[in-house]
Structures are given as C-alpha cells and as structure tokens.
Amino acid sequence: MENQIAMxxxxxxxxxxxxxxGITGMLVGLVSFIFGIAIFGGLFVAGILGLFSIxxxxxxFFGSIGLQGLLALVTxxxxxxxxxxxxxxxLWAFSTSLYINIFAIVVFVSTxxxxxxxxxxxxxxxxxxxxxxxxxxxYPTFREDITPRIKELKFSLRLVAKSPLVVAGxxxxxxxxLFAILAPYIAPYGPExxxxxxxxxxxxxxxxxxxxxxxxxxxxxxxGDVYSRILYGAQIDLQVSITVVIVAVTIGxxxxxxxxxxxxxxxxxxxxxxxxxxxFPGLILAMAIVMALGERSLQNVSVALMITWWPTYxxxxxxxxxxxxxxxxxxxxxSIGASDTRILLVHILPNTIQPLTVQAxxxxxxxxxxxxxxxxxxxGPPAGIAEWGWMIATAQLYFTIAPWxxxxxxxxxLFVALAFNxxxxxxxxxxxxxxxxx
Amino acid sequence: xxLRDFILRRVLLAITVVFGVLTITWILAFIVGDxxxxxxxxxxxxxxxPAIRAAHGFDEPWPVQYFLYLSNLFQGxxxxxxxxxxxxxxxxxxxxxxxxxxxxxxxMIFAIILGIPLGIISATRKDQKIDHFTRIxxxxxVSMPIFWFAFMLKYVLxxxxxxxxxxxxxxxERYDTSTYLDFEFITGFLLxxxxxxxNIPIFLDGLVHLxxxxxxxxxxxxxxxxxxxxxxxxxxxxEDYITLARSKGLREKVVIYRHAxxxxxxxxxxxxxLAFGGLITGAVLTETIFNWPGLxxxxxxxxxxxxxxxxxxxxxxxxxxxxxANLIVDLxxxxxxxxxxxx
Numbered sequence: 089m090e091n092q093i094a095m096x097x098x099x100x101x102x103x104x105x106x107x108x109x110g111i112t113g114m115l116v117g118l119v120s121f122i123f124g125i126a127i128f129g130g131l132f133v134a135g136i137l138g139l140f141s142i143x144x145x146x147x148x149f150f151g152s153i154g155l156q157g158l159l160a161l162v163t164x165x166x167x168x169x170x171x172x173x174x175x176x177x178x179l180w181a182f183s184t185s186l187y188i189n190i191f192a193i194v195v196f197v198s199t200x201x202x203x204x205x206x207x208x209x210x211x212x213x214x215x216x217x218x219x220x221x222x223x224x225x226x227y228p229t230f231r232e233d234i235t236p237r238i239k240e241l242k243f244s245l246r247l248v249a250k251s252p253l254v255v256a257g258x259x260x261x262x263x264x265x266l267f268a269i270l271a272p273y274i275a276p277y278g279p280e281x282x283x284x285x286x287x288x289x290x291x292x293x294x295x296x297x298x299x300x301x302x303x304x305x306x307x308x309x310x311x312g313d314v315y316s317r318i319l320y321g322a323q324i325d326l327q328v329s330i331t332v333v334i335v336a337v338t339i340g341x342x343x344x345x346x347x348x349x350x351x352x353x354x355x356x357x358x359x360x361x362x363x364x365x366x367x368f369p370g371l372i373l374a375m376a377i378v379m380a381l382g383e384r385s386l387q388n389v390s391v392a393l394m395i396t397w398w399p400t401y402x403x404x405x406x407x408x409x410x411x412x413x414x415x416x417x418x419x420x421x422x423s424i425g426a427s428d429t430r431i432l433l434v435h436i437l438p439n440t441i442q443p444l445t446v447q448a449x450x451x452x453x454x455x456x457x458x459x460x461x462x463x464x465x466x467x468g469p470p471a472g473i474a475e476w477g478w479m480i481a482t483a484q485l486y487f488t489i490a491p492w493x494x495x496x497x498x499x500x501x502l503f504v505a506l507a508f509n510x511x512x513x514x515x516x517x518x519x520x521x522x523x524x525x526x
Numbered sequence: 527x528x529l530r531d532f533i534l535r536r537v538l539l540a541i542t543v544v545f546g547v548l549t550i551t552w553i554l555a556f557i558v559g560d561x562x563x564x565x566x567x568x569x570x571x572x573x574x575x576p577a578i579r580a581a582h583g584f585d586e587p588w589p590v591q592y593f594l595y596l597s598n599l600f601q602g603x604x605x606x607x608x609x610x611x612x613x614x615x616x617x618x619x620x621x622x623x624x625x626x627x628x629x630x631x632x633x634m635i636f637a638i639i640l641g642i643p644l645g646i647i648s649a650t651r652k653d654q655k656i657d658h659f660t661r662i663x664x665x666x667x668v669s670m671p672i673f674w675f676a677f678m679l680k681y682v683l684x685x686x687x688x689x690x691x692x693x694x695x696x697x698x699e700r701y702d703t704s705t706y707l708d709f710e711f712i713t714g715f716l717l718x719x720x721x722x723x724x725n726i727p728i729f730l731d732g733l734v735h736l737x738x739x740x741x742x743x744x745x746x747x748x749x750x751x752x753x754x755x756x757x758x759x760x761x762x763x764x765e766d767y768i769t770l771a772r773s774k775g776l777r778e779k780v781v782i783y784r785h786a787x788x789x790x791x792x793x794x795x796x797x798x799x800l801a802f803g804g805l806i807t808g809a810v811l812t813e814t815i816f817n818w819p820g821l822x823x824x825x826x827x828x829x830x831x832x833x834x835x836x837x838x839x840x841x842x843x844x845x846x847x848x849x850x851a852n853l854i855v856d857l858x859x860x861x862x863x864x865x866x867x868x869x
Contacts, residue, residue, distance in 0.1 A: 364546030498674030
C-alpha cells in the first residue's frame with residue numbers, strides 16, 4: 089500500500105510501463121484462454137458425447153492433450169486476471185505473473201508440435217516484468233519473500249536425501265515410470281504378442297522361434313513374454329492408480345472444504361454421506377460399482393475406485409479446514425472483504441496440502457493393490473491386456489508349472505506399492521514440524 | 527454427555543448409515559444396473575422380459591420400487607441366486623457365513639498375538655536392528671497384494687514340499703474331504719462342531735487347514751496392528767506420566783506393561799475393529815486361492831456368472847457387519863476413554 093502511494097506521488101515510476109506490461113499479459117492470457125477453449129472445449133464435447141456411446145478415455149486423459157487444453161484454459165484466465173492487477177499496480181500480481189508465465193511456457197512447450205511457437209508468447213509479459221521501472225517496484229519485496237522459502241525447500245530436500253528409505257522409494261518409482269514410458273523401446277515383445285510355441289518357458293530360456301530375443305523372465309501359458317508384459321503393465325497400473333487418486337483428491341477436497349467451511353447442515357449431510365461410503369470395505373464397494381456398471385473396462389474400474397476413495401479426502405480436508413477457519417489470518421482476509429471462494433481456495437486450502445500429500449501418496453499404493461485385486465477376481469481391463477493383476481489371474485491356473493508368471497507381476501505390484509508407502513511415510517516425517525528440527 | 531446418551535446417539539447414527547447402505551446398494555443395482563437381469567438368463571425369450579419386469583414391479587415409478595426393495599429386504603426376501611441353482615440368497619449367506627467368519631477370526635488371532643508384541647518390541651527398541659526388521663516386515667505387509675502372497679505361501683508350503691515328499695500343509699479346503707465325508711455340521715463352525723462332538727482328529731485337521739489361509743489373510747492386519755502399536759507406543763512413551771513412573775524408580779517392564787500399554791492400546795483397539803472389514807475384503811481374495819467354501823469364493827463365482835442378486839446380498843451383508851463392528855468399537859472406545867463422549 090505504502091509503495092503504491094509513494095509511486096503515484098513519485099514521478100520516477102512510469103505508469104506507462106505498467107500499463108504495457110499489464111496489457112501484453114492480458115493479451116497473452118486471452119490467447120492462451122482461447123487456445124485452451126479450442127482444445128479442451130472440443131474434447132469436452134466429444135467426451136460428453138462419448139459418455140453416451142463409447143467410453144470416455146478417463147485414464148488416458150492425464151498426459152493427454154485434453155489436460156493441456158484445460159491447463160491452458162486455466163493459465164489464460166489467471167494470467168488475464170493478474171495482468172489486469174498489474175495495470176493497477178497491485179503488488180501481489182507481479183510474483184504471480186512471474187510464476188504463471190513460466191507455467192504457461194511449460195504448458196505450451198508440452199503441447200503438440202505446431203503450437204510450440206506459442207511458448208514464445210508468455211516470454212513477452214515475462215520480459216515486461218523486468219522493465220527497469222517495473223522491476224524496482226516489485227523485485228525487492230519479492231526477493232525478501234522468496235529467500236526463506238528457498239532455504240526451507242533446500243532444507244527439506246536435504247532431509248529427503250538423508251533418509252535412505254525415501255530415496256529408495258523415489259528410485260523405485262522413477263524406475264517404474266521409466267519402464268512405463270520406455271516400454272515400447274526396451275520391451276523385446278509386444279504387450280499382447282503371443283508366441284504359442286513358447287508357452288510356459290522358464291526364465292532366461294531362448295525363444296523357440298528363430299531370431300527372437302530370449303525370455304528373461306519366462307513366458308506365461310499362452311506364450312506371452314512376462315518381462316515385456318510387466319513393462320507395458322506399468323503404463324496401465326501407474327496410470328490408473330495415479331489418475332484415480334488425483335481425481336479423488338480433487339473431488340474429495342473440494343467437497344470436504346465446502347463442508348468444513350460452511351459447517352451446519354451441509355457439513356452434517358456430507359459427513360453422513362461419507363459415513364455411508366465408509367461402511368463398505370474398499371474392494372467390495374468398487375466391486376459392486378463395477379458390477380452395476382456392467383461392462384469390464386479400465387474406465388469403469390477407475391470410476392469405481394474414484395467413487396470409493398473420495399470420502400477419505402473429504403474427511404481429511406474437512407478436519408483441516410475446521411481447524412484452519414478459526415485462525416486469525418482467515419479473519420484478516422475476511423475483514424478486508426475477500427470472498428468465501430477466495431478465502432477457501434487461496435488461503436485455507438494451501439494449508440491443508442501437507443497431510444493431503446501424505447495421504448494421497450500412501451493411497452496411490454493402496455489403489456494399486458485394490459485395482460490389482462479387482463482384476464484378479466475378474467473386474468479388470470478386458471482380457472488379454474497386460475495388467476499386473478490380470479497377469480496373475482490368468483497365470484494362477486498354471487502356477488504349478490509356471491510359477492514365474494505369477495511371481496514377477498506380483499513383485500512388480502509389491503515394489504510399486506512399497507515405494508509409494510515409503511515415500512508417503514518419509515514425506516510425513518519430513519513435513520512433521522515436531523520431527524523436523526531436532 | 528452421559529454414557530447412555532452417547533450409546534443412543536451412536537446406535538441411531540449406525541441405523542442411519544445402514545439405511546444409507548441400503549440406498550446405495552439399491553441405486554447400484556436398480557438405477558445403474560438393470561434389476562431384471564436377476565430373473566432372466568440367456569434362454570429367456572425377449573418377449574417375456576416385460577412381463578417379468580412387471581411381475582417384480584420394476585416398471586413402477588422409482589419411489590415405489592425403493593419401497594418394494596426395502597420391504598423385500600426386511601421380510602427376508604433377498605432374491606434368489608441364479609448361479610447357485612436358484613437358492614434364496616439369504617439361505618446361502620447363512621450357509622457360507624461360518625466358514626468365512628472362522629477364517630477371519632483365526633486371521634485376527636494371528637494378527638493380534640503377533641502384532642501387539644511386535645509393535646511393543648519395535649517401539650521400546652527404537653532404531654535398533656529388531657525395530658528395522660519389524661518396520662520392513664510391516665511395511666511389506668501393507669504393500670503386499672494378498673492374493674499374490676497367498677500364492678507364494680501355497681507354492682512353498684504346499685506344492686514345493688509336497689513334490690519333494692516332505693511334510694506339508696494342506697493346499698486348500700476346510701478339511702480333508704476324503705476322510706471325513708460323513709461329518710455333520712451343527713453350527714457351521716468346523717472347530718466348534720468337532721469339539722462339541724468330541725471329534726479331536728477332525729478338530730486338528732481343521733486347525734491345520736486354517737494355518738495357511740489364516741496367516742495369508744491376517745498378514746495385512748498384522749502389519750497394520752504392528753504399525754499402529756509402534757507409533758502409539760512411541761507417542762505414549764513421551765508422556766509426562768511415563769517420565770514420572772520412571773523417575774519413581776519403577777522397573778522398565780512395569781513402566782511399559784502397566785503404565786504405557788493401557789493407553790497405547792486405545793488406538794490399536796480401534797484399528798483392530800476397523801480391520802475386521804479389511805479381513806472380509808481379504809477373504810474374497812484368499813478364499814478363491816485356498817478353495818475355501820466361504821462367502822468370498824461364492825461372491826467371486828457369482829461375479830463370473832453376473833449374478834446381481836448374489837453380489838447385492840453379499841455387499842449388504844459385508845456392509846452391515848462392517849457397520850456393526852465400527853459401532854462396537856465406538857462404544858468400547860467411549861467406555862474406555864470418557865473424553866470421546868464429549869467429542
């Protein structure tokens with residue numbers, strides 16, 4: 089505030105530069121917004137139509153152009169808002185604009201080839217922020233703000249590096265993510281490729297087909313290469329469990345935040361609904377939902393798991409919000425006239441993120457286990473697809489003659505779930521202020 | 527809040543939750559799925575389907591259908607299971623229930639008698655070798671796919687030993703079918719029945735058959751109990767009254783088992799109650815692998831036949847058991863720790 093008054097009185101700040109910086113930012117924001125509508129709107133309509141005919145590819149949504157479209161949409165909107173605030177010399181907008189422009193570059197770069205050039209656009213408002221007059225206005229405050237945060241981050245990273253279990257978990261996860269990404273390049277066989285003459289070969293045996301690579305982890309009864317199928321299975325299993333948790337966290341925390349913030353009847357209603365969901369053990373509810381949805385597909389499994397998991401996060405976030413909403417900073421935000429939405433999204437929710445991260449990380453492991461269990465009892469992806477639970481389910485009939493076809497997929501599940509648990513445990517210890525500095 | 531009011535409130539809440547459960551199963555079976563599939567099979571002519579629909583009231587408006595569903599359930603009419611020669615679902619549930627509960631209880635016993643001491647040892651010897659071992663052991667239990675673990679047990683303890691002519695555990699079923707074909711069940715619990723009839727060989731045989739499935743099923747619960755016991759024990763050991771007890775010169779054993787254990791047990795008791803639901807979930811997977819003639823295997827078989835009535839009945843039963851278990855835990859908790867009643 090003081091700065092603003094000083095600025096209007098003092099002629100050394102050139103308001104023109106602020107206006108330019110603001111307007112360019114707004115323009116770029118609009119471009120990004122329109123771009124987002126173009127991609128996401130189209131996909132969204134297609135998805136709505138798809139709900140009634142063919143399945144909407146929900147698990148494939150993440151890491152797809154649809155997500156990028158959505159991100160571009162949101163980025164554009166936020167960029168537009170912040171740039172408008174820059175025009176009005178509001179101090180908070182400058183650092184936000186810095187982040188959001190960098191984010192916009194990442195979003196554009198990650199989209200497909202023809203629009204990569206768009207990534208140059210956010211550079212313009214970014215450079216505008218560093219116009220001499222504009223920079224002197226916001227940069228010192230920003231530095232003061234950011235230095236302790238960077239220090240804290242470095243401290244956290246050092247704690248991570250010091251804990252061997254967390255490092256082990258992260259390494260396992262990275263390895264499996266690499267497996268998933270690189271599967272088409274490093275897998276010697278295709279995910280659904282069958283060499284019938286190679287059925288039930290033990291690990292390390294050469295293929296009976298001339299010129300084909302060895303089966304280092306053996307084959308299953310129909311001659312599928314276990315090693316290749318596990319690599320491809322990583323794609324599906326990681327995708328499903330991570331998607332489920334992300335969607336469940338989003339839905340659950342929004343519902344829980346609203347319940348906790350407004351309290352009263354809404355709160356009571358939401359809590360009774362979560363009670364009902366908690367009355368079912370996870371696997372059983374997911375089973376009943378997939379059964380009701382009828383068709384066995386990855387999408388149905390994902391939807392069932394999301395419906396099963398959101399109440400956990402709703403409860404968690406509600407508890408956090410209940411504790412946070414009585415604090416002074418919320419009072420302060422309310423007294424300067426911030427709207428409920430703004431208080432919830434900008435002030436309260438970021439403070440619930442730590443327990444949420446821990447819970448979500450650990451749950452990704454459990455979702456993986458339940459998803460594998462579901463496909464084991466016959467509710468998985470369509471038959472033949474390389475998915476770990478399903479691989480065990482098909483190989484179990486031959487487990488006396490080909491135990492390796494059961495052994496290796498199970499090990500993959502165990503390792504990934506273990507890694508998620510290790511990382512979750514580690515993050516909890518690192519974030520816990522009581523244990524943090526001793 | 528008085529204890530009576532507390533109990534009343536919790537029981538009322540549990541009843542609402544049961545109604546919610548009924549509603550959800552109804553939504554799943556009647557709104558998302560098509561209930562008429564319970565009464566038809568692939569040989570039903572297409573022209574007959576509307577008549578069947580009308581006969582069961584599936585063409586009525588949904589509030590009427592909901593009422594019909596509830597009144598059927600309360601009259602004990604849970605539908606018939608097409609995949610089990612059209613037996614009434616409730617009858618099958620009653621028939622298969624004891625086998626599953628027997629398995630779950632044995633698993634729970636495994637989990638409790640191993641988990642609580644492991645947790646105490648791990649907490650009192652924090653950061654020593656045995657603590658690291660226990661932590662890895664319990665972490666593995668939480669991350670292990672139950673069905674895979676059961677397979678590995680079966681492969682080593684049954685198949686591998688049997689092939690090499692070594693003494694081995696039985697690979698499945700509740701008892702040796704070849705020897706005891708004429709055994710009469712009274713309550714359905716094999717161990718109990720054989721004891722009542724004074725038939726010790728069958729009792730021992732049943733016990734041997736329970737070891738492997740019981741442990742496979744109990745491992746997850748064991749891991750959860752160990753972790754909970756360890757963390758709550760660590761928490762309690764930091765309390766002032768423990769320091770006081772130590773400074774009075776009490777022996778460490780007395781401090782831990784007389785003073786700390788009682789308070790550390792409270793969260794563990796909750797977890798034990800909640801884990802019962804997990805055990806029934808696990809039973810679905812374990813029973814399939816060990817050919818256990820219980821609810822879980824029956825449910826999985828019903829899934830393969832798309833037997834909606836059976837799945838609906840199974841889901842309902844499990845949910846009701848789970849709610850009851852939670853209610854009991856809540857009440858015990860309220861009695862043990864008066865602070866909860868004011869929460």
